[in-house]
Amino acid sequence: MTSIAVQSADRRLMEGSEAIALAAIAAGCRFFAGYPMTPFTEVLEHFARYLPDVGGTCINAESELEAVGMAWGALATGARAATGSTGQGLSLMQESFAEITLAELPLVIFDLARGQGDYFQATRGGGHGDYRHLVLAPVDITETVELTQLAFHLADRWRNPVLVYGDYLTAHVEEAVAVTALDFGPVPDKDWALDGSATGTGASRLVSPLGLAKSGAEPVGIEAHLRAIDAKQRAITAAEPRAESGYLDDAETVVVAFGSPARFVRAVVRDLRAGGARVGYVRPITLWPFPADVVADAASGVRTVACFELCAGQMIDDVRLAVLGRAPVVGIGGISTDGSGFGVGRLLDMDTIRARILAVHEGGPDAELPPLPDNERTLW
């Protein structure tokens, strides 16, 4: 038997997928169900390898629909449970995501996406109805260990699903990390969870997205139920935005980026600052709730807000809503993928990002962006 405690407490080189599984287990996750899909597959592999050691269960589900359904059942018993996939696989889970949110179950979802074009899917909720998921976007593997554990805490804290948004780099970059259990404070008792013991007592329980109650109890009613979830999500919007920022004080240009690409942007901005360019950055850590106040403050008095994301432009909508005309907002990223469509392409390159930031820093929001290098260089 592998000892999780020994394995994870030692600082050692591991890929993000393994860090996710170990961090989830450190956070008390005891159930995982998933269906293989690149670049998510190894998350499933690591859960399958480690969960039985702690008395947990990992099921290689027959489809994404089954995977999320199984997690739903595990959650209803009060267990910490998770599922995951790529954006494509999450498309198949959306109906359950919507209903699990309305049933107020604390699902954690690991989204190892093919790029950043699933930002809308993650932050808007691709399913039906008025709901949102908290979305955490780690920048590196060290932060992945922290945010994976935070995800389980926030899910229980708010009885709302939390999605961890990563990509090929999150899944497969190896970093030296130690996985130890983090304490984020108390969470409410799961007095709603089912264990079958209340059956036949007259006080049996019902876990339902419909606002129903057992006969004899006062039903909430669907309208009041949906309003209560709305109120809860407003409270989350106020309480949970998280962001990292740097070099904002006298910045003329602010770059907004999230996830793995933000790591490149952060390094480029640091280099540009060393060279005297008044450039700063904001990195949303929570994509929902979006750290609108941080972005709005950062945009005040600057010449240009530049949004770097590896997609046609999705987060830029949230940036514009946050900036609200305080400064021009331009996209300096774009669609960029490797030949397989699974990873990231030539745009994720320090020189290319530097050239793009400099173009808008020196030329303003209307500056023409330099073309991408011709080579089909990929990072792996």
Place this chain on the structure above:
Amino acid sequence: MTIDTSVPPSDARQVGQHTPELLLTGEHHLCPGCGEPLALRCLLDTITDLGVTHRTIGVVGIGCYTAFTTSLDVDVVQALHGRAPSVATGVKRMRPDRVVFTLQGDGDMVNEGLQEVLHTAARGEAVTCVLLNNGVFGETGGHMTATTVLGQRTKNTLEGRDAGYHGYPILIGDLIARLDGAAYVARGSVHNAGAVARTKKMVRRALEAQEAGGFSFVEVLTMCPTGWFVPTADGPEYLHETLGEVHVMGELKVDGRVRSTEELRVENVARQREIEARLAAGGLD
């Protein structure tokens, strides 16, 4: 036209009254003549009879029977249409010492979620899936499902289900019986008292099979006179002669042996003869 509901519509008379212990209320919004409450009673009474009351969890799909989620004195998870077997899988894996059942209709299980129940059976998941099969989408008002039999008239097969145009019905019990992971598979019916009693025994064996660690499945043919557009009082006969003729009642898999439709028909004829003989000899006990 005003219908007088103060007296029974036929020569029906009450011969007894029984309320399952696990029912919080007898009030419901199901149609007159619906067979689902009878099937439900078989399940609830069996849970009580087996003494597993305080360790039973139900997972209920979406259909008319969804109304039961509030009236059952059972810990219940409301699942999406089609997804109850997967939800039950998650429940059972986290609570392996509990009795876990699902309740789905034919639209829910055989249309929307066919692969869910097949995979759960193939996995040998120690849960009991209960299908309420009336051959129509009752809740939407009587539309064709995957179990609608050939010739059956529904709202979208007005001239009757035509194999060439609509395809053939799925005999789900027979399909599941052939999966190695399924320990016990049976098809009951609630068209008369004898069938109800037989169905209840099937439910008992199914829950016992789950307790022994296997997957079990009970299909119960139920009346839906509203969805079939037949008079309420004709429901049982229509069920027996239309659906029951194709989805044949009986135990489809016992102790690892799969039984054919033909074998079940022969058994049913023999049972009927025995009942008639006993009636002729002075009645049933």
